[in-house]
Amino acid sequence: MVVKNFQLTLKHAIHGIEVTRLYPEVIMDLPAAERGIHQLDVRTCIGCGACARICPNSCIEQVSYKYGNPLKNKKMKFPQIDYGRCMFCGLCVDDCPTGCLTMTREFQIAGWNRNDIIFGPDDIAVGKYSDEEAAKLAEEARIAAEEKKKKKAAAAKAKKAKAEAAKKGDEGSGEKKKEE
Amino acid sequence: MGISDVVPIPVVIDEELEKWTVWGRPLTNIWLTTTEKIHEIIDMGPIKNILNWGRKNSLWFLMQPMGCCGVEMLVFGCPHYDCDRFGIIPRATPRQADVLIISGYITRKYLPAIKNLWGQMLEPKWVIAIGECAISGGPFYDSYNIINNTSDFFPIDVYVPGCPPRPEQFIKGFRELQEKIKRREDERGY
Amino acid sequence: MTTANDVLDALQSAFPGAIQEFRVESDNRLWATVDPNKIVEICKFLRDEEDFDHYSGAAGVDKIDEDLFEVTEILASHGAHPVVALLKVKTPRDTPSVKSLTGLFWNADWYEREIWEMFGINFEDHPGLYPLLLVDDLVGSWPWRKDFKGYPDYNTNERVLEKINPDGYAEYKISPTEAEIEAGTVPETRPEYPTFREREIMELETESEMILHMGPQHAIVPGPFMLDLRVDGERVKKAYLDVGYIHKGIEKILENRTYIQGIPITDRMCYLASLSNNEVFCGAAERIMGIEVPERAQYIRVILEELSRIQSHLLGTGEFLSLLGGATFSPFQWMILDREEIISCIESVTGARINHSFVRQGGVRNDLPDGFAEMTRSALKTVVDKTNEYKELLLSDNIYRKRMEGIGILSPEEARRFGLSGPPLRASDTPYDMRREDPILVYPDLDFNVISRKEGDSKARVEVRLDEIIESCHIVEQCLDQIPGGPIREKVSKKIKPAPGEAYYRVEDPRGEMGIFLVSDGSDKPVKVKVRGPVYAYMQALPPLLEGAYVADVVAIAGSMDACTSEVDR
Numbered sequence: 001m002v003v004k005n006f007q008l009t010l011k012h013a014i015h016g017i018e019v020t021r022l023y024p025e026v027i028m029d030l031p032a033a034e035r036g037i038h039q040l041d042v043r044t045c046i047g048c049g050a051c052a053r054i055c056p057n058s059c060i061e062q063v064s065y066k067y068g069n070p071l072k073n074k075k076m077k078f079p080q081i082d083y084g085r086c087m088f089c090g091l092c093v094d095d096c097p098t099g100c101l102t103m104t105r106e107f108q109i110a111g112w113n114r115n116d117i118i119f120g121p122d123d124i125a126v127g128k129y130s131d132e133e134a135a136k137l138a139e140e141a142r143i144a145a146e147e148k149k150k151k152k153a154a155a156a157k158a159k160k161a162k163a164e165a166a167k168k169g170d171e172g173s174g175e176k177k178k179e180e
Numbered sequence: 181m182g183i184s185d186v187v188p189i190p191v192v193i194d195e196e197l198e199k200w201t202v203w204g205r206p207l208t209n210i211w212l213t214t215t216e217k218i219h220e221i222i223d224m225g226p227i228k229n230i231l232n233w234g235r236k237n238s239l240w241f242l243m244q245p246m247g248c249c250g251v252e253m254l255v256f257g258c259p260h261y262d263c264d265r266f267g268i269i270p271r272a273t274p275r276q277a278d279v280l281i282i283s284g285y286i287t288r289k290y291l292p293a294i295k296n297l298w299g300q301m302l303e304p305k306w307v308i309a310i311g312e313c314a315i316s317g318g319p320f321y322d323s324y325n326i327i328n329n330t331s332d333f334f335p336i337d338v339y340v341p342g343c344p345p346r347p348e349q350f351i352k353g354f355r356e357l358q359e360k361i362k363r364r365e366d367e368r369g370y
Numbered sequence: 371m372t373t374a375n376d377v378l379d380a381l382q383s384a385f386p387g388a389i390q391e392f393r394v395e396s397d398n399r400l401w402a403t404v405d406p407n408k409i410v411e412i413c414k415f416l417r418d419e420e421d422f423d424h425y426s427g428a429a430g431v432d433k434i435d436e437d438l439f440e441v442t443e444i445l446a447s448h449g450a451h452p453v454v455a456l457l458k459v460k461t462p463r464d465t466p467s468v469k470s471l472t473g474l475f476w477n478a479d480w481y482e483r484e485i486w487e488m489f490g491i492n493f494e495d496h497p498g499l500y501p502l503l504l505v506d507d508l509v510g511s512w513p514w515r516k517d518f519k520g521y522p523d524y525n526t527n528e529r530v531l532e533k534i535n536p537d538g539y540a541e542y543k544i545s546p547t548e549a550e551i552e553a554g555t556v557p558e559t560r561p562e563y564p565t566f567r568e569r570e571i572m573e574l575e576t577e578s579e580m581i582l583h584m585g586p587q588h589a590i591v592p593g594p595f596m597l598d599l600r601v602d603g604e605r606v607k608k609a610y611l612d613v614g615y616i617h618k619g620i621e622k623i624l625e626n627r628t629y630i631q632g633i634p635i636t637d638r639m640c641y642l643a644s645l646s647n648n649e650v651f652c653g654a655a656e657r658i659m660g661i662e663v664p665e666r667a668q669y670i671r672v673i674l675e676e677l678s679r680i681q682s683h684l685l686g687t688g689e690f691l692s693l694l695g696g697a698t699f700s701p702f703q704w705m706i707l708d709r710e711e712i713i714s715c716i717e718s719v720t721g722a723r724i725n726h727s728f729v730r731q732g733g734v735r736n737d738l739p740d741g742f743a744e745m746t747r748s749a750l751k752t753v754v755d756k757t758n759e760y761k762e763l764l765l766s767d768n769i770y771r772k773r774m775e776g777i778g779i780l781s782p783e784e785a786r787r788f789g790l791s792g793p794p795l796r797a798s799d800t801p802y803d804m805r806r807e808d809p810i811l812v813y814p815d816l817d818f819n820v821i822s823r824k825e826g827d828s829k830a831r832v833e834v835r836l837d838e839i840i841e842s843c844h845i846v847e848q849c850l851d852q853i854p855g856g857p858i859r860e861k862v863s864k865k866i867k868p869a870p871g872e873a874y875y876r877v878e879d880p881r882g883e884m885g886i887f888l889v890s891d892g893s894d895k896p897v898k899v900k901v902r903g904p905v906y907a908y909m910q911a912l913p914p915l916l917e918g919a920y921v922a923d924v925v926a927i928a929g930s931m932d933a934c935t936s937e938v939d940r
Binding site: 082110113 | 342351
């Protein structure tokens with residue numbers, strides 16, 4: 001028995017497979033499906049807050065952040081993730097309507113304080129605009145908003161006019177009916 | 181008290197010696213000293229750095245699986261991740277351990293027990309909170325039986341998020357702790 | 371084969387008028403509301419005449435709208451027929467009291483204690499209604515009732531639990547609000563009973579006996595639980611078990627999450643079987659909604675659940691052997707190596723190592739990646755080769771055999787009486803497997819054996835697990851050959867709202883029979899989720915099993931059950 005077991009041991013010893021993953025130097029290949037730290041494409045995020053609503057741990061909070069796209073995200077609210085409570089279940093990613101929130105293969109986080117592991121939009125953002133671009137976009141958004149306001153006003157005016165016309169028309173039709 | 185009171189040497193030499201200093205302190209203060217003084221000296225000088233170098237490279241942790249992270253803790257000690265490379269060795273008793281890994285949910289019923297374990301560990305000792313439950317209650321943050329404010333009970337040095345964290349994250353957490361000890365910024369100030 | 375209708379006919383002819391309502395869901399599910407005064411007689415009749423010898427558990431439901439408590443007794447049979455009878459007893463909310471079944475079924479004890487401490491439903495003729503999971507201070511606040519006020523409400527921030535004092539000893543008090551004092555509805559005082567320690571010490575008989583504490587933190591204990599042994603010399607006279615050290619209140623949390631949000635929470639019930647837990651939770655909702663899962667999704671689920679079974683058995687057996695023999699004959703590190711390969715396979719699909727949150731109502735989260743089949747096949751080949759090697763190694767090791775043979779023998783009758791399931795039951799000559807008894811998914815199409823052993827000792831339990839690894843590899847290989855193409859998820863609306871109804875769904879967990887009793891009222895959150903876990907029964911059976919053993923054998927017996935404390939405490 002003993003001899004046999006030693007044989008087994010020796011067999012494995014001679015075959016000599018190296019299994020240790022030399023972590024800090026070499027990071028093993030992780031599959032594409034890996035659920036690691038989030039990544040937020042601030043250019044496409046519309047700030048709908050679906051991620052914050054679906055989160056079972058309520059660890060996502062919508063906070064203000066200025067390097068986003070104001071044309072899409074009117075209120076400029078982006079998700080802030082508390083990694084001290086996130087359980088990496090991936091429900092937020094599944095529920096994101098624009099697909100701007102994704103999970104990466106990056107997983108290394110450790111904090112010396114509790115606040116170190118609360119990641120704001122700045123920490124998870126990709127495709128951040130530079131200051132000039134942000135200013136330009138903000139200007140554009142302002143113009144767009146103004147235009148929209150104007151349009152809205154115009155639309156309201158038109159609607160009013162239409163309503164009046166319809167009223168008149170109604171009266172007219174009424175008259176017509178009378179005539180008939 | 182001079183040296184000449186204890187060792188039969190000429191008083192002249194004694195007076196000469198009193199002028200000598202070690203790290204800004206008279207040598208005679210150090211000579212014939214007390215334990216506290218030794219500690220004072222260790223604290224101010226590079227000796228502490230040498231001691232901390234030793235401490236940070238032999239962080240033995242308490243094998244105390246509590247939840248999902250306990251499973252990863254087992255794997256962390258096994259060949260794939262091999263924590264022994266960093267001088268991190270699992271121990272079964274708190275008397276031999278330096279690091280308490282809070283690896284899961286602390287409930288009302290378990291809190292007295294884990295406080296007891298922490299009390300039994302010998303100085304110097306550190307705490308690592310691994311996993312969401314240990315940091316903030318995690319998925320069970322609104323349960324009637326879970327303690328959310330772990331940091332009120334334990335001086336947590338490193339927070340490692342993950343649910344559960346990968347074994348690599350355990351190594352990462354320990355390396356952060358080593359860095360913290362090296363820089364002498366740990367919670368309990370060793 | 372007996373069907374639910376036959377059982378119903380027999381009951382109605384034997385007890386005319388005692389069945390107030392009934393519903394035959396399918397051939398193997400019978401729901402009935404019975405007369406509270408006759409529940410014991412009915413259960414006795416079912417046990418003796420209709421072979422319902424497996425008491426599967428009991429669930430309490432708080433029907434606050436109807437001012438009622440419902441206790442549902444779940445009865446099944448050990449292989450005689452596949453019918454599960456769910457008998458409901460109603461009791462008024464102000465003086466809740468139900469007749470205890472402990473006289474009929476030995477293992478009703480813990481289930482009833484749990485219902486008592488969580489809902490405050492009294493069980494007449496129960497031998498000792500002491501708290502099981504809760505810390506003593508919490509008993510009397512009945513946390514699972516719908517009107518439990520201590521449950522923190524993060525939206526309104528009202529009646530948040532009082533914090534614990536810095537010494538760590540909970541001063542749990544739900545102080546009455548002023549409105550309550552004015553209205554005179556202050557909760558009455560808490561029940562009084564001796565603590566766990568006092569109960570133990572009361573039973574000491576002679577001077578030479580002493581109590582040996584193991585736990586809550588102990589090197590042999592896989593998770594925190596306390597095993598106190600009353601020993602006389604080297605012999606264990608009696609064992610006392612205290613669980614609940616990691617009681618998280620998952621069943622209550624699930625009532626406060628939507629059906630989708632609940633899936634990640636179910637992972638954490640037993641972290642070695644998280645895929646089965648997902649499956650059982652989603653499957654119960656699917657039963658109520660009446661969804662048929664697409665075939666490809668069924669195959670994916672089966673593949674992953676079987677892989678999960680392999681990794682669970684590898685870790686469980688490996689850890690146990692390392693406790694037994696240290697480094698001498700323990701293949702622990704080798705088993706972890708094999709397990710990592712399996713974990714990589716699962717991870718490439720689900721994206722997580724332990725808590726997968728992968729199964730969804732009506733399908734699965736994502737499809738298998740490219741190259742999964744080849745990767746899995748090579749991993750399975752390694753696992754099969756290695757497992758055969760371990761079997762040979764253990765068979766040839768004299769120390770191991772002396773340590774394990776004839777230790778902790780469970781006779782088939784005893785194992786059934788204790789309500790066990792899974793490997794410990796199958797090691798006691800009872801081939802009882804949910805995959806056969808209550809087939810779900812594509813299991814009926816697959817070819818596999820139910821492993822069983824005749825001996826019933828610790829060695830047999832380990833052997834069953836090792837053989838099951840090989841059998842699971844066989845199942846996965848078949849699935850990989852047969853898996854069809856097609857959609858992976860049935861179209862389900864984003865807000866899942868099952869129709870009002872209830873379902874009991876069970877699967878074969880790595881550790882045994884895992885069932886979920888789900889009650890829905892048509893909203894997006896479940897009314898009640900009762901988890902019937904296999905380890906609950908293992909733990910309950912541990913004290914009688916340890917009686918009369920040597921102290922040195924305690925590890926060999928307790929470890930061979932492969933207990934996962936997290937699932938007991940939930």
